[in-house]
Amino acid sequence: MELVCPAGTPAALRAAVDAGAHCIYCGFADETNARNFPGLNFSRAELAEAVGYAHARGAKVLVAINTFPTAGQEALWHSAVADAERAGADAVILADLGLLAYTAEHHPDLRRHLSVQAAAANPDAINFYASAFDVRRVVLPRVLSVEEIAAINKEIDVETEVFVFGGLCVMAEGRCSLSSYATGRSPNMNGVCSPPEHVDYATEGNESVARLGGFTIHRTPKGGAAPYPTLCKGCFTSGDKTGHVFEDAVSLDASALVPRLAQAGVTALKIEGRQRSKAYVAQIVRAFRAVTDALDEGRAPPALALARLSEGQAATTGAYAKTWR
Amino acid sequence: MDLTVAPNPFFWNAEAVRCFYAGLADAPVARVVLGELVCSKRLPFWQDEIPQAIAALQAGGKEVALTSLALITLKRERKLTADLLGMGLPVEVNDLSALHHIPEDVPFWVGPLVNVYNEGTLRWLARRGATRICLPPELPMASIAVLAQVAQAEGVALEVWGHGRLPLAISGRCYHARLHERAKDSCQFVCDQDPDGRDVDTLEGQSFLAVNGVQTLSQAYACMADHAARLQQMGISALRLQPQSMGFDAICADYAQLLAGDMTSAALISKLSAAHPDMQFCDGFGRDGAGASWGAKPVLA
Amino acid sequence: MQQARENVTIPKILTAPMHVLPLWPVSIALSQLARKLLRAHPTILSRIDKYQENLFELDITDLPFILRLHPARAELRAFRRSAAPDADARISGSLAAFLAMLHGVEDGDSLYFSGSLQIEGDTSAVLALRNALDDAELDLSTEIANALPLLAPPLRLALAPLEKLTGLHLQRADTTPEVY
Numbered sequence: 045m046e047l048v049c050p051a052g053t054p055a056a057l058r059a060a061v062d063a064g065a066h067c068i069y070c071g072f073a074d075e076t077n078a079r080n081f082p083g084l085n086f087s088r089a090e091l092a093e094a095v096g097y098a099h100a101r102g103a104k105v106l107v108a109i110n111t112f113p114t115a116g117q118e119a120l121w122h123s124a125v126a127d128a129e130r131a132g133a134d135a136v137i138l139a140d141l142g143l144l145a146y147t148a149e150h151h152p153d154l155r156r157h158l159s160v161q162a163a164a165a166n167p168d169a170i171n172f173y174a175s176a177f178d179v180r181r182v183v184l185p186r187v188l189s190v191e192e193i194a195a196i197n198k199e200i201d202v203e204t205e206v207f208v209f210g211g212l213c214v215m216a217e218g219r220c221s222l223s224s225y226a227t228g229r230s231p232n233m234n235g236v237c238s239p240p241e242h243v244d245y246a247t248e249g250n251e252s253v254a255r256l257g258g259f260t261i262h263r264t265p266k267g268g269a270a271p272y273p274t275l276c277k278g279c280f281t282s283g284d285k286t287g288h289v290f291e292d293a294v295s296l297d298a299s300a301l302v303p304r305l306a307q308a309g310v311t312a313l314k315i316e317g318r319q320r321s322k323a324y325v326a327q328i329v330r331a332f333r334a335v336t337d338a339l340d341e342g343r344a345p346p347a348l349a350l351a352r353l354s355e356g357q358a359a360t361t362g363a364y365a366k367t368w369r
Numbered sequence: 370m371d372l373t374v375a376p377n378p379f380f381w382n383a384e385a386v387r388c389f390y391a392g393l394a395d396a397p398v399a400r401v402v403l404g405e406l407v408c409s410k411r412l413p414f415w416q417d418e419i420p421q422a423i424a425a426l427q428a429g430g431k432e433v434a435l436t437s438l439a440l441i442t443l444k445r446e447r448k449l450t451a452d453l454l455g456m457g458l459p460v461e462v463n464d465l466s467a468l469h470h471i472p473e474d475v476p477f478w479v480g481p482l483v484n485v486y487n488e489g490t491l492r493w494l495a496r497r498g499a500t501r502i503c504l505p506p507e508l509p510m511a512s513i514a515v516l517a518q519v520a521q522a523e524g525v526a527l528e529v530w531g532h533g534r535l536p537l538a539i540s541g542r543c544y545h546a547r548l549h550e551r552a553k554d555s556c557q558f559v560c561d562q563d564p565d566g567r568d569v570d571t572l573e574g575q576s577f578l579a580v581n582g583v584q585t586l587s588q589a590y591a592c593m594a595d596h597a598a599r600l601q602q603m604g605i606s607a608l609r610l611q612p613q614s615m616g617f618d619a620i621c622a623d624y625a626q627l628l629a630g631d632m633t634s635a636a637l638i639s640k641l642s643a644a645h646p647d648m649q650f651c652d653g654f655g656r657d658g659a660g661a662s663w664g665a666k667p668v669l670a
Numbered sequence: 671m672q673q674a675r676e677n678v679t680i681p682k683i684l685t686a687p688m689h690v691l692p693l694w695p696v697s698i699a700l701s702q703l704a705r706k707l708l709r710a711h712p713t714i715l716s717r718i719d720k721y722q723e724n725l726f727e728l729d730i731t732d733l734p735f736i737l738r739l740h741p742a743r744a745e746l747r748a749f750r751r752s753a754a755p756d757a758d759a760r761i762s763g764s765l766a767a768f769l770a771m772l773h774g775v776e777d778g779d780s781l782y783f784s785g786s787l788q789i790e791g792d793t794s795a796v797l798a799l800r801n802a803l804d805d806a807e808l809d810l811s812t813e814i815a816n817a818l819p820l821l822a823p824p825l826r827l828a829l830a831p832l833e834k835l836t837g838l839h840l841q842r843a844d845t846t847p848e849v850y
Contacts, residue, residue, distance in 0.1 A: 053717075053805035059774075082794045083717040083801030112486035115512035141465075142489020162465075165442050165541075168450070169466030187541025192442065215585070216440055218484060220538040221507040222578070225587055225660035228653070230507055232484060240793035247790075257659050260571040271783065276538075280577065282569045285548050289569050289580065290540075319797075321804045324777035363541050 045302070045336045046312040048106070048205060049329045052084040052319055057094045059322040061103045064333035068098055069106040069137060070318065071235075076124040077108045078139075078161055079318040080235030092131040104134040108318075110159035111235045112140045112218075122146060129154045137183070138162075139218055144177040157181040160207070161218030161231070167199035174202045181205055183314060185217050186296065190304050190364050197309030206305060208298040209328055209350070210316025212362055214276045214291035222275045226257035238274045262293075297359035299348045302335050305364075370601045370608065370628050371399035372621065373503070373528055375481075376406045376436040376461070377612040378536065378581055380560045383415045385614070390422035392618055394429030397625035399607065401426050402461050402480070404436040404453075408543075408582045409446045411558070423458070434459040437467040439482045439539045440583065459500075468497065476500045481530060481609070482539065486512065488519045495523035503528035503609050506535045506591065509657045510599070517603040526606040531593045532620060533611025534566060534579055534586035535651070535660060544580035553583075564614040576649055577661075589651035589661060592641065594634035596655040597627055616644050693735055697747040699818060704739065704746035706817040707808070715741060717802035721795040727757035730765045741799075759791040759799075766838050771800070772808055773842045809842035 049065035051057035060068050071077025073085035086094065095105045107128035113121040121140075125147050128136050136154055138144050139161035147156060160183040164170045173179045181203040184193060197204055213220070217231075224230035227242040244255045247266060254262045254273035261273035271277060271293040280289045295316075298305070302313065313336070315328055328350065335345040350359070374393060381389070393401060403422060405412045426433050435453050438446055441464045451470045453460050462468060463480035471477050478501040485491055485502055494502065502525055504513060513529060520527040545567065546556040560567075566579035566586050579586045590613075593600070597608060610617075610624060623640060626632035638650070653662035708714055715722060722742040729736045735748045738757060749755075761768075767786045770776035778800045781787040789796045833840045 053801060055774075055805045055807050081801070082719065082721065082798035083805075084797075112484050113489065115487045115508075115515035118487055118489055140484065140486065140490055141493050142487050142491070145493045146489055163440075164466070165440060166447055166466050168441070168447055168469035169464070172466060172469040185541075187440070187442065195444075214542060215538040215540045219440075219482065221505070221535070221660065222537050222585065224507045224654070225535065225537050225578075228657070228659040232486065232505075233507065233509075240797050243793040245788075245790050245793070252788075257661070259575055259577055259661075260573045263572050272779075279572060280569045281572060281574075282548055282567055282580070286572070289544060289548065290585070291542075320779055321771070321774070321777040321800075322807075323771075323774045323804075324780065326774075327777075 045306055045310070045339060046205075047329065047332055047336055048312050048314040050210075050315055050318040050320070050325060051094070052079065052081070052317075053322065054086065054090050054094050054097075056318075056320075056322040056325045057105075058097055059326040060329050061098050061101050063326045063329035065103055065329050067104040067106060067134075067312070068094075069108050069314075070094065071108040071110075072124050072127070074120065074124075075111055075114070075233075075235050076121050078110045078159070078231055078235045079108075080111075081319050082240065084319060088127050088131065091128070091133070095132040099132065105132075106135045106137055106157060107131075107133040108137040108159065109143065110137050110139045110161045112161075112232045113143055114233065118142070118146075122150075125151055125154070135180070144173070144179070148177045152178075155180055157183065157205070159183055159218070160185055160213075163187075163216045163218045165216065167196050170196065170200045170202060174200065181311065183207075186213055187216055187363050190301060190308050193305070193310060193364075194308035203311035204309065205312035205314050206298075206310050207296060207316055208302065208305070208313045209332065210295055210320075211274075212291065212294070212296040212316075212360065220276075226259050226275060228257075238272070243273055292360070294360045296362045297348070297350060298361055298364050299332065299335055299345075299350070301361060301364050302332075302345060303339060306339060370597070370606060372397070372531070372624055372628070373607045373609045374398050374401040374621070375503075375533065375609050375611040376402045376404055378407050378584055378586070379564055379566060379612070379614070380408070380411045380558065380582065381415065381564055381614070382561065383418050385564070386415045386418045387421065389612065389617070390418070391425055393621070394425040394431070396429075396618060396621040398431065398610070398621050400432035400434065402434045402436050402478070404461075406436050406439050406463060406480075406482075407539075407584045408560070409438055409443065409449060410556070411560075411582075412449075414558070434461045434478050436461045436480060437463050439463045439536075440541070441466050442541070462499075471498065473498065479503065481505050481528075482536060485516070488515065491516055491519050491525065492523060495520075495525045499525055501526040501528065503530070503607075506530040507654055507660060510596075510655060511657070513600070513605065514603050517605055521604050527604070528607040528609050529593065529600055529605050530591055530654075531597070531608030531610050531624060533590055533613060534588070535591050535654075536584060537578070537587055537660075538585040540583050540585070543583050544585065545582050548580070587651060587660065589649040589663065590645075591652060591654070591660075592638060592650045593652055593655050594624070594627055594637045595652060595664070597624075597634065601628070619644060693748040693750065696735070700737065700746040700748060701744065703814060703817040705744040707813050708741070708744050710813070710816070711806040711808070714802045714806050717805060718798050721758075721792075721798045724758040724792065724795045725755070726795065726799060727754065727760040727762075727791075728768070729760060729762035730768055731762055732764050739799075757791065759789070759793070759795040761787060761789050761796055761799075763787040769810065769839045772803060772810060773839045774804070774807065775839045778804070807842065811841050 046066045048067045049060040051070045137157045139159035163185045183205045256273045261278035276290040338345040461478040463482040481503040543553040545560040560582040566581040569578040654660045726739040
């Protein structure tokens with residue numbers, strides 16, 4: 045199976061390649077990609093150099109241009125597609141209908157993957173994108189069980205890629221405006237969820253308080269594990285219930301499900317975390333490469349101990365294990 | 370500019386649905402989108418009301434369309450979507466996979482849960498057969514202005530969210546079931562206890578969100594009255610009003626008066642506030658800020 | 671499996687003299703280091719981008735003073751905790767945690783999630799600085815040797831035993847720890 049690994053910086057890309065990534069995804073340092081954080085991402089020159097580094101070592105580079113272009117400013121997204129092709133990218137990862145149509149028309153030879161931000165959650169949606177824009181691979185939204193993924197793969201001709209580790213959107217990706225409701229900036233428009241410039245940490249008494257756009261997302265004992273105030277992982281009150289109404293502060297770890305995902309017909313395993321450091325990327329990639337190597341050689345994959353690297357230092361198998369049902 | 374009534378996202382019993390659409394037949398709105406948007410499991414409880422509701426609304430001179438589900442995953446949900454086309458009414462696409470079932474020559478509408486952010490997407494949908502598009506609520510005014518021009522050139526009617534709790538997210542997980550410590554498959558339809566969604570506050574008691582089964586809404590009610598004139602100038606053809614359990618007739622009447630120039634936005638807002646003293650409002654997306662903000666005030670002020 | 675070392679602290683015997691010594695020589699040496707380092711790694715400033723004019727407070731909790739970084743002016747100065755001016759953003763944690771992050775041994779987010787690092791103030795600025803330094807692939811002992819050549823030979827000699835003695839990551843990691 046192909047391991048698709050994140051890189052927020054050229055150093056992280058090199059670390060991922062060196063750690064055994066088959067494929068690295070990254071984005072330009074602007075609003076065209078869904079991890080538009082300060083200090084992160086690639087200039088045009090950095091991308092070209094990174095593609096050279098990866099290709100020389102047999103790894104591929106995918107460029108995520110997976111936000112929804114702003115009306116009146118589509119040229120920025122169009123030039124991102126052209127620049128990705130010029131840099132030698134092996135594919136672009138797109139979500140917007142208009143941008144897919146543009147790319148299919150103007151860059152027909154540039155391989156197109158459908159971003160998770162397009163939330164194509166059933167065979168009809170996938171077949172629609174495949175027939176309309178010749179999309180070759182679909183990154184599946186994190187709302188599906190392994191059984192559902194297997195069923196989808198029986199009805200489609202394109203490759204599927206699924207998330208196996210990292211941050212977990214509990215909402216259908218690309219269809220969530222919680223962040224802009226609280227801050228004015230959203231993943232779809234600006235490539236950021238719960239953007240850091242709207243985050244405020246404060247110490248009040250014996251508690252650390254994290255607020256987003258003025259809304260309290262967490263109150264935790266001072267000095268303890270402190271989750272980033274991502275809206276859907278917050279602690280709220282509803283009626284007589286107080287807790288994580290949407291999702292606990294956990295991240296996805298489907299490493300134990302990799303053999304079943306392989307049986308379900310999945311082509312590629314994706315690791316989330318372009319906003320994480322090169323240390324993180326290298327550790328996760330090496331761990332998962334051991335799993336895919338074992339699988340390729342018919343051995344039982346090693347159990348991974350990755351909790352220390354996870355948000356909230358706890359992991360879930362998300363929708364894959366059907367516990368959401 | 371006229372008014373469109375959004376599909377009711379909440380789980381109401383058959384009688385409540387019957388009364389609501391019977392009342393709406395005489396309301397000063399141009400069109401109504403009907404059907405189950407949020408959860409296919411709810412449909413058996415009220416689907417028998419749909420034919421009468423359509424008949425009553427059409428008798429009242431309303432244009433009627435049927436919505437797709439917002440998130441289609443199960444086989445029976447795909448079948449349900451394919452079946453929508455056989456009913457002879459326009460289909461409002463709220464999950465793009467519905468397009469797979471719509472033949473190239475059949476016109477359709479596009480709801481606010483489809484990502485239409487730019488000219489390229491709008492043009493593509495128009496050429497595929499979209500005749501009416503309601504833009505996503507988070508879209509800034511500058512984008513709406515650009516898209517209004519493109520829509521006019523393409524012959525597409527453009528709508529903007531006008532009133533009601535904002536549809537902010539859709540999920541594979543049911544939050545109502547989770548709050549009741551039940552699995553989604555054995556939810557026992559607990560979302561019927563909250564006809565306008567269940568409030569979610571912050572730990573400090575700030576009113577924030579509302580959950581409605583697999584959907585998350587704003588707790589504040591969007592009210593775009595202050596922006597109606599500007600939207601009208603841009604060439605937006607309709608404001609969309611979302612059903613709510615209390616006082617919806619008056620809301621339709623007031624917004625109709627606003628559009629006709631017979632009521633100021635200030636009067637509409639003060640009437641609304643008087644009728645619903647516990648209701649919070651927001652219009653931040655219309656001011657290119659955080660959606661939760663209201664008027665010139667910053668969030669939470 | 672290599673032991674995670676973000677929780678070790680500097681032995682008091684090493685920090686005690688710093689309580690009484692004046693800080694201005696430290697500030698001069700540190701600013702020399704910052705200037706040379708930023709010149710050798712120009713992408714650090716370009717990644718910090720619009721936060722270059724921000725004042726960052728680095729509160730290394732086991733040192734008797736705190737550090738203030740002004741990227742655009744290439745100033746890295748030491749202050750007594752009581753006498754420090756207000757900063758735009760503040761990162762606090764042990765020297766071990768800072769060094770492990772800087773040398774690519776530990777992930778900044780993981781240190782933060784586990785409470786080993788704390789941040790206050792402008793989170794964007796902190797992220798920009800963190801990401802810029804992460805991309806630079808720094809080796810602090812080499813940077814110190816380059817910036818302060820007089821210190822270099824004794825430093826080089828002292829490094830390995832000092833790493834062993836203190837358990838700190840004083841050099842860039844060539845390999846990442848095993849996690850399974």
